[in-house]
Amino acid sequence: MKVLCVAEKPSIAKEVTSVLSGGRSTRRDSRSKYNANFDFKFTFPGHGLCDVTMTSVTGHITSMDFPAEYAWGRVPPGRLLDAPVKIQPDKSKLAIHQNIANEARSANYLMIWTDCDREGEAIGYEILEAAKKGNTRLSLSSVWRPHFSHLEKNHILSAARNPQNLNMKTVEAVHCRQEVDLRVGASFTRLLTDILRRSKLVDEIVSYGTCQFPTLGFVVDRYKRVKNFVPEKFWYISTSVEKSNQTVSFSWAKTHFFDRLFVVMLYEECMKSTHGTIKGVTRKPTSNFKPFPLTTVSLQKDCATYFKMSAKEALDAAEKLYQSGWISYPRTETDMFPPEMDLRSIIQTHTQDSRWGHYATSLMTVDGKYGIPRKGRNNDKSHPPIHPVKYVNLETITNDKQRKVYEYVVRRFLACCSTDAKGFQTVAELQWGNETFRASGLEVTEKNYLDVYTYRTWSSTEQLPPFVAGERVNLKSAEVKEGKTSPPNHMTETELIALMDANGIGTDATIAEHIHKIEQRSYITKKKTGKSHIILPTELGMGLIEAFSSISFANNISLSKPFLRKRLESLLKEIEEGRATKEFSLRETISLYKNAFALTAEEQSVLVNEFKKFQT
Amino acid sequence: MSNPERNAFNPQEFANKPSDQTRLPVAFNVIHVDDISKSKIAKLEEWMKYKDPNEVGVDRLNRSGAGTNQHIIREIDVSDNDNARLMETTSLFDSSVYKLTLRDNFDNYCFAYEYNDKLPFLRTGSTLPIPIKLGGKLIISSGATVANGALLVDRKVCKYIGVDESSELVKALNSNLVEKSINILQNPEL
Numbered sequence: 001m002k003v004l005c006v007a008e009k010p011s012i013a014k015e016v017t018s019v020l021s022g023g024r025s026t027r028r029d030s031r032s033k034y035n036a037n038f039d040f041k042f043t044f045p046g047h048g049l050c051d052v053t054m055t056s057v058t059g060h061i062t063s064m065d066f067p068a069e070y071a072w073g074r075v076p077p078g079r080l081l082d083a084p085v086k087i088q089p090d091k092s093k094l095a096i097h098q099n100i101a102n103e104a105r106s107a108n109y110l111m112i113w114t115d116c117d118r119e120g121e122a123i124g125y126e127i128l129e130a131a132k133k134g135n136t137r138l139s140l141s142s143v144w145r146p147h148f149s150h151l152e153k154n155h156i157l158s159a160a161r162n163p164q165n166l167n168m169k170t171v172e173a174v175h176c177r178q179e180v181d182l183r184v185g186a187s188f189t190r191l192l193t194d195i196l197r198r199s200k201l202v203d204e205i206v207s208y209g210t211c212q213f214p215t216l217g218f219v220v221d222r223y224k225r226v227k228n229f230v231p232e233k234f235w236y237i238s239t240s241v242e243k244s245n246q247t248v249s250f251s252w253a254k255t256h257f258f259d260r261l262f263v264v265m266l267y268e269e270c271m272k273s274t275h276g277t278i279k280g281v282t283r284k285p286t287s288n289f290k291p292f293p294l295t296t297v298s299l300q301k302d303c304a305t306y307f308k309m310s311a312k313e314a315l316d317a318a319e320k321l322y323q324s325g326w327i328s329y330p331r332t333e334t335d336m337f338p339p340e341m342d343l344r345s346i347i348q349t350h351t352q353d354s355r356w357g358h359y360a361t362s363l364m365t366v367d368g369k370y371g372i373p374r375k376g377r378n379n380d381k382s383h384p385p386i387h388p389v390k391y392v393n394l395e396t397i398t399n400d401k402q403r404k405v406y407e408y409v410v411r412r413f414l415a416c417c418s419t420d421a422k423g424f425q426t427v428a429e430l431q432w433g434n435e436t437f438r439a440s441g442l443e444v445t446e447k448n449y450l451d452v453y454t455y456r457t458w459s460s461t462e463q464l465p466p467f468v469a470g471e472r473v474n475l476k477s478a479e480v481k482e483g484k485t486s487p488p489n490h491m492t493e494t495e496l497i498a499l500m501d502a503n504g505i506g507t508d509a510t511i512a513e514h515i516h517k518i519e520q521r522s523y524i525t526k527k528k529t530g531k532s533h534i535i536l537p538t539e540l541g542m543g544l545i546e547a548f549s550s551i552s553f554a555n556n557i558s559l560s561k562p563f564l565r566k567r568l569e570s571l572l573k574e575i576e577e578g579r580a581t582k583e584f585s586l587r588e589t590i591s592l593y594k595n596a597f598a599l600t601a602e603e604q605s606v607l608v609n610e611f612k613k614f615q616t
Numbered sequence: 617m618s619n620p621e622r623n624a625f626n627p628q629e630f631a632n633k634p635s636d637q638t639r640l641p642v643a644f645n646v647i648h649v650d651d652i653s654k655s656k657i658a659k660l661e662e663w664m665k666y667k668d669p670n671e672v673g674v675d676r677l678n679r680s681g682a683g684t685n686q687h688i689i690r691e692i693d694v695s696d697n698d699n700a701r702l703m704e705t706t707s708l709f710d711s712s713v714y715k716l717t718l719r720d721n722f723d724n725y726c727f728a729y730e731y732n733d734k735l736p737f738l739r740t741g742s743t744l745p746i747p748i749k750l751g752g753k754l755i756i757s758s759g760a761t762v763a764n765g766a767l768l769v770d771r772k773v774c775k776y777i778g779v780d781e782s783s784e785l786v787k788a789l790n791s792n793l794v795e796k797s798i799n800i801l802q803n804p805e806l
Contacts, residue, residue: 258652258656577690
């Protein structure tokens with residue numbers, strides 16, 4: 001019995017081979033320079049000892065395109081929304097195709113070791129098609145699909161012994177997404193480029209993408225909000241009390257109002273009372289909650305905040321750590337650990353570390369230190385939250401970004417398995433006339449998870465003097481003060497990632513890519529101001545979004561807002577869940593874009609005029 | 617003089633008095649309602665959603681998303697911990713305070729502020745920035761506080777009668793309300 005295993009990347013092939021072969025494999029070069037073949041033996045349940053060859057691909061090996069007669073300039077761009085499409089081997093990956101076909105010749109089964117996500121499932125199907133070129137006996141029924149989320153030995157062995165079927169519904173969803181992206185991307189890119197080139201406004205290709213434009217839209221909207229901001233005045237009552245040689249500022253429970261007369265009237269009502277009264281003093285236990293188990297989006301947001309890494313840099317570093325077998329699969333939406341997961345054994349492996357080993361030991365040995373991780377609301381049912389798989393000494397990780405991300409993943413995991421930080425919050429409530437004011441003091445008593453999760457701070461504040469309920473106090477100051485609203489901050493990568501996630505633009509796996517693409521295409525630029533890195537639209541980016549916004553599309557749709565893409569993402573989910581077909585979803589989506597395309601083509605002059613306004 | 621329809625409220629009479637009380641019940645029409653806890657820009661964005669959701673910036677979180685079929689996430693709390701998220705869910709209280717522009721039957725205009733109370737007739741669950749149809753009848757009973765010519769009202773002194781749909785005033789005030797409100801907020805000098 002011969003089994004051909006194919007992994008999504010050479011590094012995964014090597015790691016899985018090492019586990020399944022127990023270190024006893026033979027390496028052979030293949031026609032593809034980077035995709036070696038490994039031969040070894042492995043016992044599959046029900047099939048006995050089998051001859052196994054493990055090889056790999058490098059991501060997708062086919063691509064979707066239009067036939068040559070639909071090349072740029074040969075047909076009007078709008079035709080691409082209806083034109084036939086063909087899936088063909090990626091020209092740069094022909095050697096990989098040939099290698100798979102060759103190795104599949106004598107194979108009885110094909111085992112797909114691609115990442116267990118949407119794209120991984122589709123790549124699995126592409127591998128099957130390539131293998132069938134060399135062995136026509138292979139079909140969907142001879143495909144084994146192991147489900148794995150990290151490269152730890154027992155996990156991989158269990159995945160190999162309990163394979164499932166390739167999920168064709170997921171494959172259909174990916175094909176639908178690919179077709180929409182191709183049709184819409186190509187037609188609008190050609191249309192936009194032709195229009196703007198004819199008007200001598202651009203030389204380069206102006207690329208449209210169904211995710212990239214809404215992403216750019218977020219940046220443009222924020223830029224406009226900052227630019228158009230006009231401060232507004234508000235008014236509030238400010239009070240302070242002196243007690244035990246300490247001046248305590250009390251904040252107005254009503255915060256502030258945008259109406260001076262109203263605040264003055266309330267103040268005048270208060271002024272009828274010559275003194276205030278401490279209505280109550282409460283001292284209550286309070287907590288600072290430990291973080292949720294780590295998702296891709298949280299990882300990207302935190303790496304942007306703590307280490308000023310771009311989303312792509314963070315994900316790239318996490319990918320490398322995963323491929324080295326040190327952390328679990330870094331593309332996950334799940335923020336709850338599966339109940340059967342042995343968290344304590346992971347903690348145990350980290351007790352040896354010089355930085356966090358002492359803390360990990362305390363989780364294992366000191367009563368009350370270990371805490372059951374919080375459960376978030378999301379479970380993608382494919383991968384657990386990102387967590388460390390193997391202990392690695394930080395000194396041995398030479399890449400600076402990977403080292404930071406590994407340390408962060410470990411500290412986050414240990415924090416998840418800790419107890420919340422605890423303290424006491426004292427609140428004194430002051431009554432002056434009809435108005436209530438509050439002052440508070442925080443005393444942190446147990447830092448718990450904060451001892452290991454050093455990225456966060458939660459500190460004690462100045463303590464309140466000993467106020468007593470019913471105590472009459474003289475106000476040291478009481479006045480109506482004027483304030484002004486502050487301008488919003490420019491967009492940061494952290495916020496952009498969060499917005500894309502919340503609006504369904506891209507997936508945890510592709511968010512980083514979309515941001516990277518609009519930067520590469522010079523639609524946005526990143527700038528360092530003080531401690532933060534902000535994202536600004538370029539003139540090109542502003543022009544494109546404002547040009548599209550100037551056209552009134554039917555059905556309330558917009559080509560620069562997130563609604564259309566979000567709708568597609570939910571249709572893809574429906575395909576995966578068997579509630580919609582690929583054909584229906586394509587028809588629905590493309591018809592909306594067709595209408596938008598027709599109007600864009602019709603309103604070219606409006607688009608050009610608006611675009612011009614933003615070019616210097 | 618107990619018929620509120622026949623009584624007038626002339627704020628000029630109270631202009632120089634820091635605090636006084638109304639002596640007679642007065643019938644008013646509600647000409648305008650304004651939430652003074654919100655900035656102009658926040659109100660403008662709320663109205664814009666009704667005009668065209670595509671014209672509203674999508675760079676912030678819209679926590680309600682109500683009133684449109686396109687729920688936009690427009691603002692995200694990116695504080696570095698999950699505690700803020702928890703705090704948010706526990707602090708969702710009604711912070712609105714309404715200022716009413718009122719007109720009595722003798723064409724006297726005045727302002728009335730909600731004072732230490734939340735007037736139930738203004739909390740109808742409407743998702744529009746103006747929670748009631750304009751032009752409705754409101755009776756303010758005697759004993760309401762008047763400060764600097766403005767009324768400070770609570771539910772004890774307010775009796776909301778509602779709108780007479782056939783009234784020309786109601787039609788005039790509510791027609792094209794979205795456009796009018798946006799125009800006023802965008803051009804405060806109007």
